[in-house]
Amino acid sequence: MFFNSSKWTEAPKEDASPIRKKGAARFFEVLGRDGLSFYKASMLCCLGCLPGFILMALGFIGSSVLFTLLGGIVGGMLGAPFLCSLIDTILRSLRDEPGFWWVTYKKAWRQNWKDSLLPGFVLGLLSGSWLSMLMILPAMEAVPSIIWICMGAGLIFAAGLFTYAFAQIPLVHLTPAQFLKNCIFFFLGYLPRTLLAAAVQAAYWVLFVLFLPLTLPLMLVTGFWLPWLIAVMVVYQPLDTAFSVEEIIRHRREEELNDSMENHSMFGPRGDD
Numbered sequence: 001m002f003f004n005s006s007k008w009t010e011a012p013k014e015d016a017s018p019i020r021k022k023g024a025a026r027f028f029e030v031l032g033r034d035g036l037s038f039y040k041a042s043m044l045c046c047l048g049c050l051p052g053f054i055l056m057a058l059g060f061i062g063s064s065v066l067f068t069l070l071g072g073i074v075g076g077m078l079g080a081p082f083l084c085s086l087i088d089t090i091l092r093s094l095r096d097e098p099g100f101w102w103v104t105y106k107k108a109w110r111q112n113w114k115d116s117l118l119p120g121f122v123l124g125l126l127s128g129s130w131l132s133m134l135m136i137l138p139a140m141e142a143v144p145s146i147i148w149i150c151m152g153a154g155l156i157f158a159a160g161l162f163t164y165a166f167a168q169i170p171l172v173h174l175t176p177a178q179f180l181k182n183c184i185f186f187f188l189g190y191l192p193r194t195l196l197a198a199a200v201q202a203a204y205w206v207l208f209v210l211f212l213p214l215t216l217p218l219m220l221v222t223g224f225w226l227p228w229l230i231a232v233m234v235v236y237q238p239l240d241t242a243f244s245v246e247e248i249i250r251h252r253r254e255e256e257l258n259d260s261m262e263n264h265s266m267f268g269p270r271g272d273d
Contacts, residue, residue: 003178004243020096027233034093037101041086042223049079056128057212060135068135069128076124080166081113083120086224088112088170090232095246112169118176119165126158131209155206160187160198163231171243182242190238197231 021029031038052075059067088108089101133151137143164186165179174182187194204227208215240246 003174003182004172027230030093031229034089034101037089037093038086038225038229039223040101041082041089041105042225045079045082045086045224046219048082049075051078052076052124056131059128060131063135065132065136068132069125072124072126072128072131073121074124076120076122076127077117078120080116080120080123081109083166083224083228084112084116084169085109087166087228087232090225090229091167091170091236094233094236108170115169115173116166119162119169119179123158123162130155134209155202156195156198157187159201160194163197163201163235164194167232167235167239171239186235186238186242190235193234193238197234200230200234201227 020026052071052073055071055074056068057071059065059069059071085105085108089105092099092104130151137147161183164183168174168179168182208218
C-alpha cells in the first residue's frame with residue numbers, strides 16, 4: 001500500500017519492537033531524557049521561521065493579504081528543514097536511539113532540506129491563506145456559518161495531512177506524488193489517530209494565533225516541540241508499521257557495532273608484536 005524508499009538500509013524481519021511505556025508515561029519518559037534536545041531543536045526551528053513570522057505579523061497588523069501570504073511562504077520554506085530536523089530528533093528519541101544530538105541534527109538537516117522545501121512551501125501558502133481569511137471574514141457582514149465550518153474542517157485536514165508528510169521526510173525519500181499518496185493512505189487508514197494528532201496541532205496553533213501577542217512568550221517555552229512531540233507519538237505506530245522503523249534501526253545499530261569491532265581489531269593494540 002505504502003511507498004517505502006528508506007533513507008536507511010532495509011533489514012530482514014526480526015522480533016517485535018521492544019515493550020515500552022505508553023501514553024502519558026511514555027511522554028514524560030522521553031521528555032525527561034531528551035527534553036533539552038527537543039528544546040534546542042525547537043528554538044532553531046523558531047529562528048528558521050522568524051522571518052516568515054515577522055512578515056505575517058506585519059501583514060496581519062496592516063491588513064495586507066500579500067504580506068500575510070508572502071510571510072507564510074517564506075516561513076514555510078525557511079522553517080521546513082528545521083522542522084524536519086526537530087521531527088528527526090523526536091523520532092530518534094521514540095526509537096530510544098543513542099547518539100550525540102548535534103551530530104545527528106546536522107546530518108538530518110543536510111539529508112532532509114531538499115525534500116522539505118515543497119511541503120514547506122505548500123504549508124506556508126495554506127497557513128498564510130488561512131490567516132488572511134481569519135483577517136478578512138470578521139470585517140464582512142453576515143458570513144455564513146458554513147464558511148467557518150469549512151475553515152475548521154480544512155484546518156483539521158491540513159494538520160493531519162502535514163503531520164504525516166513531515167514525519168515521513170526523515171524516514172524515506174520519495175517523489176511528491178508518492179508522499180501525497182502515502183499521506184492520504186495514512187490519513188484514512190488510521191483515521192482515529194489522524195484526528196487526534198490533527199486536533200492537537202490545530203488547537204495549539206489556533207490558540208497561539210488568537211491570543212497573540214500574549215502567547216509569544218509561549219514560543220520560548222513550548223515552541224514547536226510540544227505539539228509535534230504529542231502528534232508524532234500519536235502517529236508513530238502507523239509509521240513503524242509501514243516503514244519497519246524499529247527493524248531498520250536495530251539492524252543499523254548491529255552494523256555500526258560490527259564495524260566498530262572490526263576497526264578496533266584492525267587498528268588496535270597488537271600485543272607482543
